[in-house]
Amino acid sequence: MKRKIHVVPHSHWDREWYFTTSRSKVYLMKDLGDVLDTLESDPEFKYFMVDAQGSLLDDYIKWRPQDKERITKLVKMGKLVIGPWYTQTDQLVISGESIVRNMYYGMKRCESFGKYMNVGYVPDSFGQSGNMPQIYREFGIEDTLFWRGVSDDMVEHTDFNWKGDDGSVVFTTQIPFGYYIGGKIPEDPKENDEFWEKECLEKAGGRSATRHIYFPNGFDQAPIRTNLPQLIKERNEKDPENEYVISCIEDYIKDVKSEKPELEEVQGELVIAKHMRIHKSIFSSRSDLKVMNTQIQNYVTNVMEPLLTISYNLGNEYPHEAVAEIWKLLFENSAHDSIGSCISDTANEDVYVRYKQARDIAINLVELHSRLIATNVKNSADMTFTLINTLPQKREDTVIVKTYVPGGKFAIVDEKGNNVDYTIIQSRDLTDYVLSQIITIDPSRKFYIPDHVFEVTMAIKANDVPALGYVQYSVDTEKDSHKEMEEKSVLENEYYTIEVEKDGSLTIVDKENNVTYKNQGILVENGDDGDSFNYSPPRKDLEVFSNESESSVKISGSDVYSQAVIHFDMVVPENLEERAEGKVSVTMPVDMTVALRKGSKVIDFNVKVDNKGLSHRLCVVFDSQIVSAFNYADQQFGLIKRPNYYEKEMKLYMESMNNRSEKKTGIQELANWANDQSTWQEPPISIEPTQSYVSLTDGKTGVAVIPQGVREYEVLDDSKIRLTLFRTYGFMGKENLIYRPGRASGERIIETPAAQLLKQMEFNFGFTTYAGDINDADIDTLAKQYDTNMEVYTYAEFLNGRLIFSQREIEGKNDIVHSLFETEGNLVVSAIKKAEEDDGYIIRLYNGKDHRNLDDKIKFNFDVKEAYYTNLREEKTEAIKVENNTISVKELSHCKFVTIWVK
Template sequence: MHKQVYVVPHTHWDREWYFTIEESRSLLMHDLAEILTHLEADPDFGYFVLDGQAIVVEDYLKTRPQDAERIRALAQAGRLKLGPWFTQTDSQVVSAESMVRNLMYGMQIAARFGGVMREGYIPDSFGQSASLPHLLNGFGIHSAVFWRGKTERQARDVNFVWTGPDGSAVNATNIALGYQVAKYLESDPVALQQRVQRMLARLGSNSASNNVLIPAGHDQMPIQKNLPAVLAQLEEMNPGDSYRISTIEDYIADTFADDADLEMYQGEFTEGKYMRVHRSIYSTRMDIKMANAAAETELTRMLEPLLSVASRLGFDYSPSLVAEAWKTILQCHAHDSMGCCNSDRVNADIKHRFVKAREIIHAHANMTLRLMANSVEKPDDEDLLFVFNAVPSAGTRLVQQELFVGEREFALVDVDGNDVVYSVLTIEDYDAQKIDRQIAHLNQHIPMFRVVIAFRARFEGLGYTTYRVVPGRSGTVVATRAPAGAAIQNAEITAEVTENGIRLTSRDEQKVIATLEESGDEGDSYDYSPPPNDMVFRDFAFEAGPVTIIEGAQRLAFTARRTVPATLDERERGITSRTAAFAGTVELRDGEGFARIHLEHDNDAENHRVRLTVITDLAPEYSIADNQFGVIKRELQHPEAANFRELGWQEKPDPIYPMLGFSALTQDHRGTFVATRGLREYEITGSSHNEVNVTLYRAYGDIGKDDLTRRPGRASGIKVPSPDGQLKQHLAFDLAVGFIDGEQSIVEASHATNLLNTVDCTFQVKKYNDFQLNPTGRSIPGSYTLLDLDPSIVLSTVKLMESGAGYAVRVANPTWSPVVVDTPVIHGHTAYLSRLDEEIGDRADTSVPVPACGSLTLVYLPE
C-alpha cells in the first residue's frame, strides 16, 4: 500500500535547560525571524509548528514588537501554528488548575494573532496524565499527539482513542520515534532514502494506517529551508507515495476519518520502555517542587477565592495581577523546568520566579484583606481581626494568628457578641516603631505586645468572618504542656511517639507506624538510582518531647536521629560519619480524622534519599493517588520490572509514581492515606505491598550520568556537575496520615489534603501599620458567605471569569462514580453550565451531575 507521509516542520523550544532563558531568547531572535522570512518568501513551505507553546511568541515580541503583524498574517493564514499551550507543560506534578490556566493563556495569546492550533500537542513531557482527555476536551480540543510513556500494553497501534473516566475522549497519535525523528533530513539521495525508509518500516510495524506522521525538527533547530525539495526528491524515488509538508490537523482529520476499528485506552502513559519518562524525577529538587505547590495553592485556595468575595462586595479584583502571578508560575511548568533537570543557575532562576509569584500573591491578598477589614464597622478603641476561609463548607477551623495589642489582657469577640476561647502560644514585649515607620521616624517608643494565639473560627462556607479584639478584658486560655512521652488523642485518632516512629491508631483500631528511611542515591537530576552496594536505614531513633495543648488541637513534639554516610564513597565502605537529625511535631486537631506531621531537617549528606515510610497492616491490590481532578489506581509491581534490561527497557519500571496531594492503600473497608504539602512522589513497598513511602527529598550532584542501576546507557541531559542538587540546606515538610473506610471513602483523603493545604488568610485592623490608607468609603458586613459545596465534591477554584462578566466556579469529583449535587448558589447571580474555557452553555438546573474523576465548571452571571 502506498504511504501518505505527513511531514510537520517544527522546532522544539526549551526555553531553559542547561542554558538560561536569556541565552535561548538570543537564539530565538535569530531563528524565529528566519522562520517568518522564509515562510513569507516560500509558499511551497506550507506550515511551521511553533512547538505548541505560545510563550515563544511573547518572548520574541518583547524584543521585536515590530514583527507582530508578520506573525498575525502567517497565523491567520494557518501557516504559523500557535498554541494551544502557554508553555509545554509537565503533567505529572503540576495541579489541575495550572494545566487549565496553561491552556487558557496559551489559547488567548494564539487567538490574539488569529489562529489557535486546536491539537493537544505534547512532544516531550515526561509522561502523560490520565486526565489529559478531560483537560483537552474542556477547551474544545479532541486530539492529542505525544511521544513519551506509551507501550503496547496501552495500545498496539500508534493511532487510538484515549478516553477519560469522565467520558471524555481524544483521537490520539503516539509519535513513537520522537519529535526529532526527521531532524535535518539529508540532501544526499542515497542517505535520505535509506534513513526515511528505515523510519517508515519501524513506524509501519505498529500502525494499521497508511498515513504516517513525521515531525521534522529538534531542540532549537532552525527551519530546514530545503525541506520542500527534499520531500520532492523522496516522491521521485518512491512513486505512489506522498511526501508533503502538512499540519497535525490534516493528519488527524485524514487518519481518524474512519475510527470504527480503533483501539480504546483509558489511563496514563508513564512507561519508559521505548523512551525515557524519568519516573523518579518527581522528587528532583524537592525544595523547588514544594515552592511550586505553595504558589499553586496560594493562588487557587487563597487569592482567587478571596478576590471573588471581595469583588462581589465591590472591591477590585485586578485580573492583570492574577494573570501575572499565574504566568510567572507557568513559566516554571515546562517539562524540563518543572522536572528541575537543569543547570544550577537555571534552577536558581526557577526558584526565584516562585519567590516573585508568591510576593505578588501575598501583596495582593494583603491589600485586599486590609481594604475589606477597614470597611467593617468597629468601635474606635478596639482592633478587628478579619479571617477569610477558602474551605467551601460550614464548620470550624483552627486559626493561628499573630496579633499586636496594647494590653496583655484582651478578649476576642465574634460577630454575635460571644467571647471566643483562645490559647496564647507566645507573648513578647514589642515596640510600635517596628511596625509603623512614622513612629520610627519620630524616634518614639510606644510599648505594646506581640502575641500569637490559636482559636477555632466558625464559618458557614467559603467567605469571611470578623472578631473584635477588646482590650482590658481577660479571655485567654494559656497553652499547657504535659510531660514528654505522653500520647495524644482526639475523637478519631490516638498518636504516640515510640522509639521506632509515630504510632497512629484509629477509632476502629486500624494501626500504622510512620517512620523514616534513608538510603543512597547515585542518580542524577533525572532519576533516582540506588548504588550497587547500598545501605538502607529504617532504624532512626525517635524520642518524644513535650505535649502542647491549645484550643482545638494537641501537639506532640519529637526528634529522630540516625548516623548516615556523608558520601557515596562512605556508603560503599560502610562508614556513617554524619547525623541525620529531624525535629518535628505530630498534631491532632478537633474534628479531623488524620494526624498532621511536621518535620524540619538540615541536610549535611550527599547523594542520598530520605522518605517518610508509613507501614500498614493492609494487603492491597493496587495503590491509589490523586491526579488532576481525579484519582487513579496503579499496579503494585510491573510484570517486566525484574528483567527490564533483557527486555530492552530504557529505564526500570519501578512503582515510583507521581501524586498531587495524597497516596493511599485500601483493603475491603479499611484504608490509609498519606497527604502532603508539595511532596509529589511515592512508592509502595513491603512484602505484602503494605508500605507507603513518600519521598521527602533526594540529594544528587550531576545533571546527567551514564549507566545508572535503574537507567542503563547514555546520560540524560548533559554530564555536568550540579552541586546545588545536594540540597545542603534547611528543609521543612508537612504531611498528614489518616484512615478511611476503603476506596469508597477516597473523597475523604481529598478533603484531608485540602485541609492540610489550606492557607491562613487574615488581617488585623490596628492603630499602627506599615503604610497608611484613607478610609475606603464602603461598609461591608462583619461576616459573609459566598458559597458552600456538597461534601461529595471538592472545590478546584472560584474566580472572576476571564471575560469579567461574572464568576467561574470549578468543582471536581475525585471518585470513580459520578455524583449529582445541588447547584451551588451565589446570590444575585444565575448559574450556567460551562467548560474549562468558560464558554457559556445552558442555564444550570437546581442539581447538576459531576462526572467521575472529572470536573464541572459553572459560570455565574448577574441576574
C-alpha cells in the first residue's frame, strides 16, 4: 500500500527572539498578507497553518483591519488553519491557570473568525507538562502534536498515546526531527530526490505507526512557499509508489486513526533530551524576570480574581475586559522563548514592560475594589484596616503590610472589641507629605486628622479572618496594642527556635517534632559557563560559601514578629577566567533576613544581593538530614514525584559513549560526553522546575522549600535541596557547553550584558519542616496559603486625596464581617472568579496529594439557585445537587481537577 505523505504548510512564528515583537509584527504584515493572497488565488493550495496562535490575528488585524473579512472567509473555508492557543505557551514554568486561560482566550478569539484547529499543537515548547492530557481533554481536545521531550528509548513509534498523571489519555504524534524538517525543499532535480528520500521517507517517516507520514513545510518566520502545489505535483509524478498531498494536522490525525494502529503509551511529564534540546535549566534564565512572572501569576489568580469576585458579590462591577488585558499581556510573556528569557536584551526589555503593565493594572484593580469593599462597611471609626482573605478557608495569620498610621500609640481593635496585637518593623515620618495631599469634596465636613503620620511596615496578628471574605478592624487612638521590637539572641515562635551560628548558618529546632536541623540556609556561589538557554558548569569551577565568608547578624523581635538580618561579604571571582585560576577579587554583599511570624509554620527568607560578579550562579541549600531517592514538587494542578537522579537515562547515554557512569556523574564524565557529538543533545540532569514547593521526606520527617521567585531546584546527595536564586551569562547562545554540546542554541554572536544582572536583586522563599509523609504534611495547602497574602486596606478620610485619588463619601451598608463561601476539605483552590459569559461564579479545585483520593464540601453564604460541573470552556456538563446552600464535590484522584459553576 502507498505511503501517504501529509505535507503541512505552516510558519512557526516567534513573536520575539533575537528580534523584537515590533520587528516580527512588521514582517507578519507582509508574510500573512502573502498567505491570504495565495490561499485566495490558488485552489490547489488547500491549507496553511498560522502556528496555532490566535494572537497573530490580533497583531495583524490591528494594523490591517480591512483584511478581517478575508481572514474570516478563509477560516470558514478551512484553508486558513488557526488556534487553539492565544500564544505558543511554555508548559513547565507557566502556571496551570495561565495555560488554561491561554487556550480559553485563544479558542474564544479564533471562534470569532469561524473555527479553530481542535488539536493541542505545540511545535517548540521545551518539554511537556504531565497534566497537559487532562487540560486538553477538558477543552474537548483528543489529539496533540509536539516535538520535544520524547525519545526512541521510551516509545518505538512517533504516533502513540500519552497518558497524563491523572489518567487522561490523548492521541499524540511527535514531530521526530522538528517542525522545520520539510521547510526547505530544493528545486534542483537531484537534490530534490535526495531530500524527499532522506528527510521525508527515512527521517520523518521512519518511525511512523502507520503508512501516514507527517511532514511539516515551514520553519521560523517562514514565508509561504507559493509553488508548493507544483512541487507536490512533480513529486507525485516522480514517485508513483507513494502519495504526496498538501494536508493539515487534523486530516493527518484522522487518517492515522482510521487505520486503527496498536499504539504504545507514554506517561506523565516528557522532558527527555535525546533527540532534541529541552534546555533543562532555562527556569532560572533572567532571574529578575522569572521573579516578576512568579509574583504576578500568584497575585492575579490567588488575590486579584478572588477579590474581584468578593467585590462583585457585594454589588460592584466585575472588570472582565481589564482582567483579559492582564492575561493577554502575560500570554505574550508566556511564549516559550519569552518566558525562557532566551531572547535578546532588547526583547527582554519588552518582556519587562509587559510584566510592569500587567502588574500595575492588577495592583490598581485590587486597590480600587478593596476600597469599594472597605468604604461600604457600616463602621463609624475614624480609621480602619480591612483584612481581605481571598482563600476559601478561615485564616489565622500574621500579616505584613506597608501602610500609613497615625503617630503615637494606638490600638487595632477587631469586630468583637478585642485588641489585635501588632508590631511596627520599620517606620518613617511622612506627616507633611501625607497631610498636604488631602482633597475634600465637601470642605465644610469635619473629619479626623492626626498630628503626625508615619509610613510603616507592620505585622498584624489576624485571627479568624472569614473564608473568601473580609473583616474590618478599627483604630483606637486611646488604647495601645503595639508589641515593641527588642533585641533578641534567637528567633522563636510556637513551632521553631532558630539560632544563627557564628558562621551565619542556621540551626533550626522543630519544637513540635523535637528535631534539630543544622547547617541550614547556606548560600553557595559558583560559575556558570552557559547561556540564555542552559546553565552549564565551567570546566574549572570554584565554589564560594556564605558560611566561609565574613558575616554579622542583628536579631530583634516581639511576640508577633521576629527577624535576624545576616550580612555576608562573599568574595567571589570577577569572571570565568579568574575563577579558572582559583582567584577571588570581587566583594558581593548579601543581606539575608530570616523571620518568624506568630502562628506561622513557614520560616520566611528574604535575600538581597548586590551582584558584582559575571557569569555565575547563587543558590541556597537546605539539608533535610534524611536520605530519599525521590523528591516531591507540584506541577500544574497536582503533585509530581521525581527521581533525584535519572539513573536509567544516564546509563543509556553513557553507554552510547562507552563510558559507563557509576552512582553519580561528575564534571569530567560530562565533559567527555560533551565531546561526543553522536550522543544525546543534552544530558538528563536533575535541575527541575516547580510551581510552588519542593519537598524531601522519608515518611517519618520531611522538609519543604517554597520559592516565591525563581522556581528551580536540584536535590544533592539524596538529602539536600538546592534552590537557585539567580544565574548570569553574557551571550544568548554559546557552543560546546558541558551541559549542551555542539552548536549554540539561539544566536552565538548576540551578547546579553543585561543578563549579567549587575544590580541589586531580591528573592523571597519559605522553609518548613513536618512529621510524616508528604500527604500528612499538607504542603500543597500550606504553599497555597504562603503564596496568597491577605490584602489589608487602610482607610481614613485624611488619606482621601491625591495620595489614593479622591472619592466621594459613601454611607456604609455592609456588615463588618463577610464571607462568600468556604471549603471544608483538602482540595487546593486554583481559581475563583466570575464566569466569563454569565452571572455565575467559577471555582476550580484540584487534588494536590500523592495518590490519595479527596473530596470536598463547599458551603455558600448566599442562596444557591443551581450548580454544575463544567469543562474548561465553562460549558456545563453535569448538575450538582444543592442542599442547604452546600454542595459536595465528587471524589478526585491523583492530579485531577474539577471546575464548578454556581449561581
